Amino acid sequence: MRLPQPSEGLVNSLYQRRHQLAQLVDFPVLLWSGGVRSRNFPANIYPFRASSHFLYFAGLSLVDTVIHLEGGKLTLFMDDPDPDSALWHGESLSRDRLAEIIGANSAFPKSELTQKSHNAATVRVQDPATLAEMERILKRPVMAPAAAVGQDLALIKAIINLRLCHDxxxxxxxxxxxxxxxxxxxxxxxxxxxxxxxxxxxxxxxxxxxxxxxxxxxxxxxxxxxxxxxxxxxxxxxxxxxxxxxxxxxxxxxxxxxxxxxxxxxxxxxxxxxxxxxxxxxxxxxxxxxxxxxxxxxxxxxxxxxxxxxxxxxxxxxxxxxxxxxxxxxxxxxxxxxxxxxxxxxxxxxxxxxxxxxxxxxxxxxxxxxxxxxxxxxxxxxxxxxxxxxxxxxxxxxxxxxxxxxxxxxxxxxxxxxxxxxxxxxxxxxxxxxxxxxxxxxxxxxxxxxxxxxxx
Amino acid sequence: MRLPQPSEGLVNSLYQRRHQLAQLVDFPVLLWSGGVRSRNFPANIYPFRASSHFLYFAGLSLVDTVIHLEGGKLTLFMDDPDPDSALWHGESLSRDRLAEIIGANSAFPKSELTQKSHNAATVRVQDPATLAEMERILKRPVMAPAAAVGQDLALIKAIINLRLCHDxxxxxxxxxxxxxxxxxxxxxxxxxxxxxxxxxxxxxxxxxxxxxxxxxxxxxxxxxxxxxxxxxxxxxxxxxxxxxxxxxxxxxxxxxxxxxxxxxxxxxxxxxxxxxxxxxxxxxxxxxxxxxxxxxxxxxxxxxxxxxxxxxxxxxxxxxxxxxxxxxxxxxxxxxxxxxxxxxxxxxxxxxxxxxxxxxxxxxxxxxxxxxxxxxxxxxxxxxxxxxxxxxxxxxxxxxxxxxxxxxxxxxxxxxxxxxxxxxxxxxxxxxxxxxxxxxxxxxxxxxxxxxxxxx
Known part of the structure; x- marks a missing residue:
């Protein structure tokens, strides 16, 4: 097992959090975890840290991963690791196993993401490469939160509402x-x-x-x-x-x-x-x-x-x-x-x-x-x-x-x-x-x- | 003094290195140090580390800085810190003082950079925001080294020639x-x-x-x-x-x-x-x-x-x-x-x-x-x-x-x-x-x- 697992309590909380979100917004939400950032050359990366909004609903710091939240349901989008990566990084947990661990309702490769992107609200992440991916998938600009409007702004307010007081x-x-x-x-x-x-x-x-x-x-x-x-x-x-x-x-x-x-x-x-x-x-x-x-x-x-x-x-x-x-x-x-x-x-x-x-x-x-x-x-x-x-x-x-x-x-x-x-x-x-x-x-x-x- | 200084020996080496470069290339060179990368929110940054090619010729890990190298001469381009930054980050060394420390021949704010950008070769850095700045200043795409051609490729070969064997x-x-x-x-x-x-x-x-x-x-x-x-x-x-x-x-x-x-x-x-x-x-x-x-x-x-x-x-x-x-x-x-x-x-x-x-x-x-x-x-x-x-x-x-x-x-x-x-x-x-x-x-x-x- 290549990834420390979240506790039982966290899985229940993740469930609660997305059901609370569903009471605050009536539109679909896509949250990106973000990608790795290279230091002095591509393979020498800064330690990865997922976006906080992603972590709040997904619990695990998964690289290049997206969650879709709608009506209390969680869909996980990530690609299974390259088979060659097992040589360098060891056996990884599969997408389906990770989906099970965080209590996702379903899981797909990222190529399926566009099918779930219609009308989805989101929050901008810090790394420019992921921001470009967000804008490509959503087919629109994703503004910095201070400039957010419409559903994105409503999502931000809902997330603040949840994250202000800790469970x-x-x-x-x-x-x-x-x-x-x-x-x-x-x-x-x-x-x-x-x-x-x-x-x-x-x-x-x-x-x-x-x-x-x-x-x-x-x-x-x-x-x-x-x-x-x-x-x-x-x-x-x-x-x-x-x-x-x-x-x-x-x-x-x-x-x-x-x-x-x-x-x-x-x-x-x-x-x-x-x-x-x-x-x-x-x-x-x-x-x-x-x-x-x-x-x-x-x-x-x-x-x-x-x-x-x-x-x-x-x-x-x-x-x-x-x-x-x-x-x-x-x-x-x-x-x-x-x-x-x-x-x-x-x-x-x-x-x-x-x-x-x-x-x-x-x-x-x-x-x-x-x-x-x-x-x-x-x-x-x-x-x-x-x-x-x-x-x-x-x-x-x-x-x-x-x-x-x-x-x-x-x-x-x-x-x-x-x-x-x-x-x-x-x-x-x-x-x-x-x-x-x-x-x-x-x-x-x-x-x-x-x-x-x-x-x- | 807010920045540990390089040794006397390093300053002499920086001088040698740029004169050696001048024997290998007959065109101007611009090298960017790169910018900070945010972790989970803009002010929470990964520890900054300048591009290695910049460090080789400039010696100091200076954020958002550019050096111009031509005929053995070094010109430093950086902006003096915002006066308000002294409250949060303490007194910084001025551009002129830093130029003196690394033995630069002259120093200018970054707004002057376009004047020195004509016909300059460069090497792509890792962070996308700085890459965008490079392309804006140079008014052309800056390819990944594997795809570099012309002067950029000649510069890469010259840098390899120098950096392969350590001084x-x-x-x-x-x-x-x-x-x-x-x-x-x-x-x-x-x-x-x-x-x-x-x-x-x-x-x-x-x-x-x-x-x-x-x-x-x-x-x-x-x-x-x-x-x-x-x-x-x-x-x-x-x-x-x-x-x-x-x-x-x-x-x-x-x-x-x-x-x-x-x-x-x-x-x-x-x-x-x-x-x-x-x-x-x-x-x-x-x-x-x-x-x-x-x-x-x-x-x-x-x-x-x-x-x-x-x-x-x-x-x-x-x-x-x-x-x-x-x-x-x-x-x-x-x-x-x-x-x-x-x-x-x-x-x-x-x-x-x-x-x-x-x-x-x-x-x-x-x-x-x-x-x-x-x-x-x-x-x-x-x-x-x-x-x-x-x-x-x-x-x-x-x-x-x-x-x-x-x-x-x-x-x-x-x-x-x-x-x-x-x-x-x-x-x-x-x-x-x-x-x-x-x-x-x-x-x-x-x-x-x-x-x-x-x-x-």
Missing amino acids: DAALSELKKAATVTVKAHQAGILATPTASHESDIRAAMEAVIIAHNMTCSYNSIVTTEGQVLHNELYHNPLKSGDLLLADVGAETPGGWAGDVTRTWPVSGTFSPTQADIYDIVLAAHDACIEQVKPGVEYRDIHLLAAAVITEGLVDLGILRGQVTELVEKDAHALFFPHGIGHLLGLDVHDMEDLGDLAGYAPGRKRSDRFGLGFLRLNRPLAPGMLVTIEPGFYQVPAILNHPSNRETYRDMVNWEQLEKFADVRGIRIEDDVLVTDSGREVLTAALPSQRHHLTK | DAALSELKKAATVTVKAHQAGILATPTASHESDIRAAMEAVIIAHNMTCSYNSIVTTEGQVLHNELYHNPLKSGDLLLADVGAETPGGWAGDVTRTWPVSGTFSPTQADIYDIVLAAHDACIEQVKPGVEYRDIHLLAAAVITEGLVDLGILRGQVTELVEKDAHALFFPHGIGHLLGLDVHDMEDLGDLAGYAPGRKRSDRFGLGFLRLNRPLAPGMLVTIEPGFYQVPAILNHPSNRETYRDMVNWEQLEKFADVRGIRIEDDVLVTDSGREVLTAALPSQRHHLTK
């Missing part, structure tokens, strides 16, 4: 991803005393993910330059006095993601200034998680983080003024320039391929405020939603040295006082929080975030 | 890749006694590569099912009595590859049957490496491996007949169905994107013989060539159970005797061997291959 099979996978993500962070913390470079910590963390037969759900951030928000370099030596920021997550073979950040001192000891700022970020983190429950607006949780961070910075003498007024003027965003978090599911930024159709409730739009515009999620919370809570503090030169910011916030920031905190370049604390009927469950709670757990 | 800067990088590859294998062997699954060994090996700030030069093979030649699953539990085959290689940040295979017993002890077959593969490995020197035909080294393996299998009673005759009838290929190795350089199968133009000397074509058709390299060896030597023995069901093979080799194989070797599913021993003026240097010699080094 039991999804939660089972997301908890596995969270568990391994936590273990990766524990390994990173443990590896620090003997590590010489950022890359050593990254290696210890990703080794845990690889050992559990998972993959990274995004390119790891493991850096002493936490002020570079999407840092993907790992070459810096570790220096005593540095803080190390690690934003690393595991993804299960079925595609479900974890996403956790911790920040800890290289030397095993926070400096007094690092401890002061850490505790402000932690206070925001704890206060925000406490607010996660059904009906609460995620935007309000973001603003709560802004208020807690602002209050802390006023107490430290870094910001000057009334907390409410400072937040209204986006002074918090000088140091906390991103949103409090995002949806988490099959994608680490769940359904981000659909743009703000997923993240923003109908009728809502991105704010043009400096302190709100980067918020990726603006919906009331509902049971089954999984979100990250990830407040942070950063000294980003591009923000703090920007002439217009210097001018706007001249009197709100005590720049001299700020200089005393030069050894705090970037801190973020991030957990994965499930909205439950009665409140919340922190899926990554096994990883402590208090300072004394992160020091020697 | 000192390349060898310096290739030796670094070899060193880390060896360390990864040592870690895999060390991790075996406490490992429970294939994935644990893979994790130990790839952690070494990550810790050295390198990447895998191909998707690792770490399997107890070595008979699946391109196995990319790692979920099997390790059982006493299994052999573990690990084919894992490191790639330096500049793109230079290592490629090593070792096969060792999970329990720390080879069974007598495993030892018998291992020693045959090792004898082939050692005999082939001994033959590596300038002027020797790589095809003859392949046939030597076939002969040594055949002789060993005759001695064990698995094959019946005269060695020469058995090899002529491709009986060896029942158990050794791939070639003895391939070129190694910026690509793990170096220049495989160019098809057999690189691997096969002018006028030579793939054989249609079962025992020769998979040979990736068919050239006389020359100083500076780096090749792998990787004989193996496999019991591939798709080959051994194939009715026509059963018929053809009915009397040449003692099928009953073969059954005694059922615990030998796949063995491969692979090293990276440099052709020197006087013979050879095994770049991966620090990793022993004798049985007693691989047992407890």
Whole structure:
């Protein structure tokens, strides 16, 4: 057997999901898994990962495969492997066997696909070769989700409706991803005393993910330059006095993601200034998680983080003024320039391929405020939603040295006082929080975030 | 500084390489690095890796960048990063600074590219979006290398001429890749006694590569099912009595590859049957490496491996007949169905994107013989060539159970005797061997291959 099989529970969930879809749309749907992408030559490919929408209804990461969904029925379209491929890739499961495993009603080679393509809605995939195939089969352009109209747009809205709140099979996978993500962070913390470079910590963390037969759900951030928000370099030596920021997550073979950040001192000891700022970020983190429950607006949780961070910075003498007024003027965003978090599911930024159709409730739009515009999620919370809570503090030169910011916030920031905190370049604390009927469950709670757990 | 810099030696080599190119072609050349590829949503990208031809002349893995080469002069075309990107990605090196680092003669934004595109030859890249850009800029189709004609074909031949034999800067990088590859294998062997699954060994090996700030030069093979030649699953539990085959290689940040295979017993002890077959593969490995020197035909080294393996299998009673005759009838290929190795350089199968133009000397074509058709390299060896030597023995069901093979080799194989070797599913021993003026240097010699080094 050449492919790990999904559990019984997943097969039932796949059945449920497509019947739920049938209640939301009355037209046929075709979803493509996507194709492999070559790295430096055709046979040297990036590890394949099927489209999330395909995975949600098909469960298995099958290359170059299409599913047809209509009235709760699933038809699988894929070609049996070339007989010669058994030499190089071993015996594969046949199309009929795979159809049985995912509970498909029928299965055909891809040459039969055109017969089922009439009037079908779809969602665009990421790889251009598959996009070309979609357009050829459907005999029409397939627009990016932000430009989708008609049935395609109706399908996108139906999928969002389903994927926003996770079912039991999804939660089972997301908890596995969270568990391994936590273990990766524990390994990173443990590896620090003997590590010489950022890359050593990254290696210890990703080794845990690889050992559990998972993959990274995004390119790891493991850096002493936490002020570079999407840092993907790992070459810096570790220096005593540095803080190390690690934003690393595991993804299960079925595609479900974890996403956790911790920040800890290289030397095993926070400096007094690092401890002061850490505790402000932690206070925001704890206060925000406490607010996660059904009906609460995620935007309000973001603003709560802004208020807690602002209050802390006023107490430290870094910001000057009334907390409410400072937040209204986006002074918090000088140091906390991103949103409090995002949806988490099959994608680490769940359904981000659909743009703000997923993240923003109908009728809502991105704010043009400096302190709100980067918020990726603006919906009331509902049971089954999984979100990250990830407040942070950063000294980003591009923000703090920007002439217009210097001018706007001249009197709100005590720049001299700020200089005393030069050894705090970037801190973020991030957990994965499930909205439950009665409140919340922190899926990554096994990883402590208090300072004394992160020091020697 | 946001990008590790190339060494002084590399800059000099880049200068040499483009002057050598200028002696081979009298037309302008444009080489694209390629773009990022999205995984499940646009911002979640696969780790970027520039085209090897670009890297050969530009040295740095720069995204969406083009170099113009003419008369030994290098012009760099890239856009300075969006000012907003400093918030997310930190301060980047400017185009002018990068031009200085790689020794470019001048540098322009990409909007100026059309001015330098007239009559330029190029080599097709792997990603479709960049291919579309190439065709738009050049105002013509850019064919796959196998179909290239005119100046594009002349450019491909010139690049092969240069890249076939490595210069000192390349060898310096290739030796670094070899060193880390060896360390990864040592870690895999060390991790075996406490490992429970294939994935644990893979994790130990790839952690070494990550810790050295390198990447895998191909998707690792770490399997107890070595008979699946391109196995990319790692979920099997390790059982006493299994052999573990690990084919894992490191790639330096500049793109230079290592490629090593070792096969060792999970329990720390080879069974007598495993030892018998291992020693045959090792004898082939050692005999082939001994033959590596300038002027020797790589095809003859392949046939030597076939002969040594055949002789060993005759001695064990698995094959019946005269060695020469058995090899002529491709009986060896029942158990050794791939070639003895391939070129190694910026690509793990170096220049495989160019098809057999690189691997096969002018006028030579793939054989249609079962025992020769998979040979990736068919050239006389020359100083500076780096090749792998990787004989193996496999019991591939798709080959051994194939009715026509059963018929053809009915009397040449003692099928009953073969059954005694059922615990030998796949063995491969692979090293990276440099052709020197006087013979050879095994770049991966620090990793022993004798049985007693691989047992407890």
